[in-house]
Structures are given as structure tokens and as C-alpha cells.
Amino acid sequence: MKFFVVSDIHGDSFWAQKAVDAMKAENADRLVLLGDILYHGPRNDLPAHYEPKKVIEILNPLADKILAVRGNCEAEVDQMVLKFPCMADYIYLVSGDTPFFLTHGHIYSPEKLPAVLSEGSVFISGHTHVTKDYVVGKIRFMNPGSPSIPKENSIPSYIVIDDGDAVLKEF
Numbered sequence: 001m002k003f004f005v006v007s008d009i010h011g012d013s014f015w016a017q018k019a020v021d022a023m024k025a026e027n028a029d030r031l032v033l034l035g036d037i038l039y040h041g042p043r044n045d046l047p048a049h050y051e052p053k054k055v056i057e058i059l060n061p062l063a064d065k066i067l068a069v070r071g072n073c074e075a076e077v078d079q080m081v082l083k084f085p086c087m088a089d090y091i092y093l094v095s096g097d098t099p100f101f102l103t104h105g106h107i108y109s110p111e112k113l114p115a116v117l118s119e120g121s122v123f124i125s126g127h128t129h130v131t132k133d134y135v136v137g138k139i140r141f142m143n144p145g146s147p148s149i150p151k152e153n154s155i156p157s158y159i160v161i162d163d164g165d166a167v168l169k170e171f
Helices: 013-025 052-065 076-081
Strands: 002-006 030-033 066-068 090-095 098-103 122-125 131-136 139-144 157-162 165-170
Touching: 002 013, 013 030, 013 052, 030 052, 052 066, 090 157, 098 165, 139 157, 139 165
Parallel strands: 002 030, 030 066, 098 122, 122 139
Antiparallel strands: 002 157, 090 098, 131 139, 157 165
């Protein structure tokens, strides 16, 4: 199974549609959303195409293909309008022989790792809006950044997980 991972859309309809289009172009089976799907939060400026209702319209038809985690901007009301679960703190999956731990990054982070990680694991989070891909010890850390509100000169990116490999790609 092929996974397309994006984080921190923050209600930006342009980037929500771009993510769906890129997912289809990658022939991914699942769209993984690492939180902060609909709202921008009080510390961020409004994204250029801030239209949370339109983001709902873009994502809900794909509900059977979406895996999502809760970001620090998600609220219970989001679950009332989204047709896919979005309130879990993390997703644990195995692709090929590689274990992947996917989370938003405000509860678990490279500084506060979950105990389940073992040698060869990949930890993927969003939250910081900064694209990252590095290895510490025997664990790989990745962050696709935020396409709608990138920080620290990050370029809008996503991650593709396929047969145990993870590749960071630019939109």
C-alpha cells in the first residue's frame, strides 16, 4: 500500500486540492493528514486561500482513503463536519518491514519520542511547518512541513511511503 503524507493544511483550499491532485498523480492508496486540517490557529497568519468549508468539500469525498491525526488546531467540532476520523494522536503502520509512527508533533516529537520506536523506525510529524529529513542513531525523522504556512524557508512538500521506503518530495 502506498501512502501520501501531508501536514498543516490549515484550511487552505488551494493546498488541499493540490495535495489531493498530487496524491492521485503518485497513485497513492491513502492520504495521511498529520493534523491542523481546517483552522489556522492564533499564532499563524491566515493562509492565502483560507476556506475551511471548501477544504471539507475537497476531503470528505475521499473519506474512505484518508487516515488522519489530531493537530493542536483540531477541535471536536471538526469531527462533526469531517467524514473521516481525525482525533487520534498517532498512526502506527508497517510498510514493507519498516515501522512508521505518524503524529502531528505537539504531543510526540523528536524531543519526546514514544516508547514504541525501535531500531529502523521512521518517526514522521508535522506541527513545526519546517521540512526535515534526518537520522539520529537508528531512527529516521521526517517532517513534510506545511504547504500553506511554510516556515524557515521551507518549500511546500509531502512524503510518499511505499514498500518500506519514505521519500520527501516538493509539490
